[in-house]
Amino acid sequence: MSLIDLANPTKFLALTARLLPWLAGATVILLLIGLYQSAMAPDDYQQGATVKIMFIHVPNAWLSMFVWGIMSIASLGTLVWRHPLADVAAKAAAPIGAAFTFLALVTGSLWGRPMWGTYWEWDARLTSVLILFLMYLGLIALWRAVEDPSRAARAAAVLTLVGAINIPIIKFSVDWWNTLHQPASVIRMGGPTLDNAFLIPLLVMAIAFSLLFITLHLAAMRNEILRRRVRSLQMMQANQKAA
Amino acid sequence: MRLSGHNLRCVRGGREVFSGLDFAASSGEALAITGPNGSGKTSLLRVIAGLLMPSDGAITLDGGAAELTVAEQAHYLGHRDALKPALSVLENLSFWRDFLGGESDDAGRCLASVGLDHATHLPAAYLSAGQRRRLSIARLLVARRPVWLLDEPTSALDTKGQDLFVNLMRDHLAGGGILIAATHTPLGIDAREMRMGAGS
């Protein structure tokens, strides 16, 4: 089956129906392995058991940016190639991306409580994630503000691409602002290079969360396609009454 | 010169307005698009003007300037008159002349030819609906465009205004122009009629 065939929503629905159970299964297995390995990983000499929050936090933070990347590619698909599934992909990804970003924020602030003694420190990384979260919420609000899905898709696509250009600039600015205002002695998230005892569980968790995203995204795309079909059926019904 | 559209399909808000639509008009020819409300007359004009993207099909202007799009060689006279109430009549027209790349000193003459030369320095806010329409018609004259796309052009015009406009359309066609108008009432000039069905 070529990519062109996938452009057809019906074929997409048929293929994903077969694919989703396998993806969901693989996600669960990898998540279990990753969680077990994380639990078995040694404590950090400085941060203690708190370091294990990283195994959840880092994949979420990574995905929060990765999902925006996916949405940007989908937005190009909407604006340039006018691909029928592109705006479905972009719309379905936004709430999932927002959820991952929110989890990154929550885990980050839980990690910060014992480290900084407060739930919120204006740490460069956390602040950037917070701004990203605000941008996700703005994008979702934009999707909800326009009734016609194809018009909403094009507006959201423009905003997504502008965001994609701006996110690195915002990240750089916040990092710069942070070094300006904070003494360097505060422990930062992420920290120095990790050794293998941490790296392997982290990688497994990263893959597991990426699979989780793919599973959720395909399922959300299916829902969105069905939702649009219901909408056009209702529209046809309304027109029949009028005619 | 020949303006033609082939196999046009237009979808708005998830609803198909028309599909498989063909039309053609040559130099000196007027095409009157008629049909009930909601049959897609305005949508068709906006598709030709490049303001709506057709879901399918293409529009070509044979014999026009090759480096320009159809929209760039067309005037569009829509329901909304593109006038700024804060500016005077002459300022409004001079702006469109400069922006559309018209000749330098004929805005006053164009105002005279639509019968607004007495009001050049009044704010456009003081104009009546018919006078506003006359002023937007004057816009068609300040810059030369071979294609005129007119949406209900004679609405709000009194008999005198309609006569005046008929003469302007005749001049345009005599000069080799193309005219496509969506209309409910007869245009007053020789025009080929194209009827659009409701919702088909």
Added chain:
Amino acid sequence: MTALSALIRRDIRIALRVGGGALIGVLFFLTVTVLMPFAVGPDLALLSRLGPAILWLGALLASLLTLDRLFTADHEDGSLDLIVMSRTPLELACAAKALAHWLAAGLPLIVATPVLGLLLNLDGTATLAVALTLLAGTPALTFTGMIGAALAVTLHRGGLLLAVLVLPLSIPVLIFGVAASQAAITGPLSFGTPFSILCALSLVSFVVGPFAAAASLRHGLD
């Protein structure tokens, strides 16, 4: 070029005439600044320390909130259709409109800065620094904000949603604008570094803003 200068002249003229509302931005700027002492207390030392931040926030909100109608006014009266159809590239027309808006609504903010600096107990150097950073930074705010103004055409509304969409994008300008003013007033950082980055942000927005706004307008008409 005639087309673009005609567009700029028209927009400035409309903004300055009755019903144009270019000066409402300055009034808003003044009001926000006057509100601040009521929130933080009339402590002059504190106000002069917060001064640059207050002025920058006021200018940021004033320049974004006045952008609301940049394209919707032209959309409602049909002018936007003709601008999209014209032989002038839409990106350039958008840039011209943003420039006109900055001249009519952004520049007055900078002119008003010295007066507001007096209210906040800023000395001459500090006021000059804030005015200079606003001069370099407000064009970036206008050119970023115009993306939101173009989205308003699709949304059929403006107001709060636009502010929510555009304000996060203006964070870098705020960071470097305030940092450059503070650097000039208290140091220890050199004024040059944040100021050059601020100018760079403006230059980036000159490219991104018109292209994004034009893309949004082309796809947003109905």
